[in-house]
Each structure stands twice: as C-alpha cells, then as structure tokens.
Amino acid sequence: MTNPTDQTAAATEQSTTTRTIRHGVSFLPDCRPEKRSAGDYYTDVLAIARLADEAGFDYVKMTEHYLGNYGGYCPSPLTFLAAVAAQTTSIRLMTGCVLPAFHHPVQLAAHTAMLDALSGGRLDVGFARAWLPYEFQALGVPLDSSRDRFEATIRAVLRLWTEERVSEDTEFFSFTEATSLPPVVQSPHPPVWGAAIRSPESFQWLARQGFGVLISPPPLRSELGWSRDLIQLYLDTFAEAHAGTDVRPRVAFSVPLYVAETDAEAYDTAIPHIQEYLDVTAEAANAWTGVSSSSYKGYENMKQAFGRIGQDQLRHDGVAVVGSPESVVEQIKELRQVLSADVCLWNIDYGGQDGATMRRSLRLFVDEVLPHVREL
Template sequence: MEHGISLLPDCRPARRSAPQYYDDVLAAARTADAAGLSYVKMTEHYLGDYGGYCPSPLTFLAAVAAQTSRIRLMTGCVLPVFHHPVQLAAHAAMVDAISHGRVDIGFARAWLPYEFEAFGVPMDTSRDRYVDTIRAVIQLWTQEKASAESPFFSFHDATSLPPVVQRPHPPVWGAAVRSRESFAWLAEQGFGLLVTPSPLAKDLETTQDLVRLYLETFEDTHEGTGMKPRVAISVPLLVADSDQEAMDTALPLLREYIDVMAEAAGSWSNTSSQDYPGYANLRRSFDLVTDAELEYGGTHVVGSPKAAVERIHWLRESLNADVCLWNVDFGGQDGTVMQRSLRTFIDKVLPHVP
C-alpha cells in the first residue's frame, strides 16, 4: 500500500491568509517527500471557502516539484469541464517535464453550481464535456498530429508541446462519488479510481458497493491485458500521542470541514441537473452531521498511533485501497498542527501499515 498527503483548502480568508496556507502545505509536501511518501495531491476549485485557495493544482504542484525530489505530484482533481484540452494537456505536460516525470493527472466532473454559473458552462453538459476533454487530452499526449471534433471544442493536426516525459502518458485517475456510471466508465477506460468516502461510517456500504462495481467492471473489461485496477482513498487524518488529545484537536477542525462543505453544497438549493441526480439535498445531509457522529462514527483517521493503525487497516480492507491519501489540511488548521500530526504518523504509524 502506498501513502500520500491529500490537500483541499477549506480556509476562510479571515482565519488563514493564502500565503500562510501555501507556506504550510508546501512544508507538508517537503516533509512527505523526505519521509518517502508516494504522493502529494491537490484539488481544483473556485470562488468559495471550499477549495477556493487552489484554482490551479498544476501551478501548486510545479512549486512542489521545485522543492522536492521524488514524491509524485497528483491533481485530485483538475476539472476538465472548465478547460480547453489543448491548454490542459500542455500545462500538465509542462509540470511533467519540470518534475522529470512525476505527474499523475486526476480528473473530476466538478459539482458546485456556482462554479458552472461563473464559467458560463451548463451543468447538464458536464458528463459529455468531461469525457470528450479527457479523451482529447490523451490524444494530444500520445499523437504527434492530434485532431478532435466535439460540440465543445475542435482542433486539427495539433502537436502539443512540451511533450510528456512519461510514456505513453502520465498515469490517469478519475474521481467518482455517487454515480454508478462514473465508476463503471473509469474502469472501462483503465483509469485509477479516486474516492472520498462519506464522512460517516454508517454510509460506507454505498461506497463499498460502488468500488466493487469499479473492480468488477475493470476485470471484465481488461482481463488478460495485464492492466490492474487502482483504488486511492482520501480521508482526514490527525494523529496524536493519545486518542483524547487527537480528538480534542480534531473535532473543531472536522466540524469546520463539514460546515464549509455544507455551505458550498448550499448552492444546490435552487439548482437541479439531470447530470447530478440526488444533489439537491446535499446540503441537508451535511447539516445533519452531529459532533457525536464525527467523534464516534466517522470515516476519518483520528487517534493515537495504535488506533490509527487499526483504523487504516479497516479502511483499506473496506474499500480495497491500494493508495491512502491523507487529508492533512482539513478545517483550516495551521502548519503547527499539521506538522505535528504528520510527523507522528510518519514516525509511529507508517512503519506498521506497509
């Protein structure tokens, strides 16, 4: 099993400035690199407190590349619905070159109505745009003269520069949350799966069922090819010397993490889309999460080193995870809290979860 750090800024500017946040997470990336962790992942979002400090994961990962030597750089994820494939392919290839071939590209469909509104992109086209853009990006990486025709873009005999360092192209992952169609499509394409389970363990069965669908579809589609499915999970992590110390520190941060997600999901209150069934009630599902559920029934890894080891084994087995990407910046926490937890994880947990 591989491990890495997962970053999704949920900072309110009044609480933490952007320079403070970037300093803290770049320091975390350097710590992870020095410790031999496999990945640092950053997610793209716009405008709101939920993810708004990272409109460009590839820009952030270029900075990580300059300060590290071996850790892989993962977008988790870029949102192709808001990008032209020529731009996205070239930008990713540039970071691949800067890092000497350390980039993994994760894609996601985007899910926040206010982002679609700001970019002038209809939500009901998101799945088709997602599929067409990913296919075009891979063409640009792998064909000397690439051409594509789509309702959303077109190009002919395009030679994308710089060329990617990794051959035939950087590893590709896709995020999926609720849609069975998304899990199956990622498997059919041979892509890795990025999944963030529900914050509550009582909802884990749904995610388990979707991961099984991905694995079964992958096996049916690629049997005999030598290709292997890959499942990466992302959950909050906070480790301290004792369970009580860890929870005392983590609970207000988890509450903030849930509250910021709920505020972002509130943009669904007056929106509906055929491409996003079930999202209309998303805010309510976050608002109903209680502190008691976070303390006693969450999917996060919070506790002493011993408890963390047990929890990680449980999550790994529950979700068939090959990669665990630990969300170390949740709740707008500062660098001191982040580094203390990360160092404890590296020193006292990692040796027991190979």
C-alpha cells in the same frame, strides 16, 4: 474511529490479501480568508509537502476549485504542484483533481505535460467532473453537459499526449492537426485517475478506460456501504473490460487524518477542525438549493448530508482516521480493506489547521504509524 458496521466487519474478514499500500498527503483548502491568509496557507502546506517527501510518502495531491471557501485557495493545482516539484525530489505529484469541464484540451494537455517535464516524470493526473453549480454558472458551462464534456476532453488530452497532428470536432471544442508541446516525459503518458463519488456511471466509465479511481468516502463510517458497493462495481467492470491484459485497477481514497499521543488528545484537536471542514462543505453545497441536473442525480440533498452531522457523531461514527498511533493503525487496516484501496491519501489541511498542528500529527504518523501500514 470506533463502532464499525456489520458490513465493515464482513468485508474485513473477506479481504485477506497482503499487498504494498502507497500513502500520500491530500490538500483541499477550506480556509476562510478572514481567519487565514492565502500566503500563510501556501507556506504551511508546502512545508508539509517537503516533510512528506523526506519521509518517503508516495504522493502529494491538490484539487481545483473556484470562488468559495471550499477549495477557493487552489484554482490551479498545477501551479501549486510545480512549486512542490521545485522543493522535492521523489514524491509524485497528483492533481486531485483538475476539472476538464473548465479547460480546453489543448491547454490542459500542454500544461500537464509541462509539469511532467519540470518534475522529471513525477506527475499523476486526476480528473473530476466538478460539482458546484456556482462554478459552472460563473464559467458559463451548463451543468447538464458536464459528463459528455468531461469524457470528450479527457479523450482529447490522451490523444494530444500520445499522437501528432491531432484533429477533434465536438460540440464543445474543435481543432485541426494539433501537435502538443512539450511532450510528456512518462510513456505512454502520466498515470490517469478519475474522481467518483456517487454516480455508478462514473465508476463504470473509469473502469472501462483503465483509469484509477479516486474516492472521497462519506463522512460517517456507517454510510461506507454504498462506497464499498460502488468500488466493487468499478472492480467488476474493470475485470470484465481488461481480462487477459496486464492493466490493473487502482483505488485511492482520501479522508482526514489526525494522530496524537492519546485518543482523547487526537479527538479534542481534530473534531473541531473536521466540523469546520463539514461546515464549509455544507455552505458550498448550499448552491444546490433550487438547482437540479440530470447529470447530478441526488446532489440537491448534498447540503443536508454534510450539515446534519454533529461533533458527538463524528467522535463515534466518523470516517476520519483519528486517534493514538495504535488506534490509527487499526483504523487504517479496516478502512483499507473495506474500500479495497491501493493508495491512502491523508487529508492534512482540513478545517483551516495551522502548520504546527499539521506537523505534529504528520510527524507522529511518520514515526509510529507509517512503518506498520506499508503492507496490509
């Protein structure tokens, strides 16, 4: 949208390197069951995934959540992506993300390898720590152990993908001489990404491991400065950790997208849906009321961060990419440079949109925007 900050303008002036940018569709269901059935939602987003495949998009991404309206329609991104694999030919399948804290590494390694085989080697695996206290409580996992559990599980999954007769003995799981089947198709294993939002430790750890980073920027463009700084921390740490190798950093962001013939039409359609998405997110973040954790510093303020934003502010300062094709092209160029991104993952399903609304925007994006944002 409009009114970039001085920091944004400075970053745009400094970033002049042209490179190929990949694009994908990103799903995070925020449907209220009383307004939209799960069956209707799956029908519509599978149709969007087919359209994205036909249009030459690089990725389709789905996340994992439980119990609430925020993500509750996708407890298993691997199940959803298996359905996408059966209906598409070339688009890559990205978990964005699976939650290692809620899975045993033997199961996670085997289930992801199965999808890698079913899809002919089209899987990218994104991991996240999870952030909703009610999920941890329901599944019996302590919040304070999430970082250690996250890292230990990913390390074990990588070993199970690439080694035979693997043994692990941690405070979270233990197994002896396990050889995971089916084997992964990609060598040495599917590309790995990790979600990071506000913890510097997460950005640094992902960089040291050589993983890509998946970010969800704050809802307001005027708050992009801290995302930019954390990405720079990731890039600097990556350069230090992998100097002299051919391992390269990868940055992907996910934000809402809506394209219409005019800016006014785009705003009128998109802003109420973005507001609904923020309302559902704030309701989920309400689980932090009276809760704190050493592993989630600052998260007790999450509800206020999402709940204080009104529609007028979204129109003038929202980070979502909304507008006419010409306006959207310029917004993407700016956002990509500020966030040093290699991959743009467009959130299509926010606010419980129906299939027709999603398709109108995506077709206009494909026809009039995508050709201009493949190289930036």
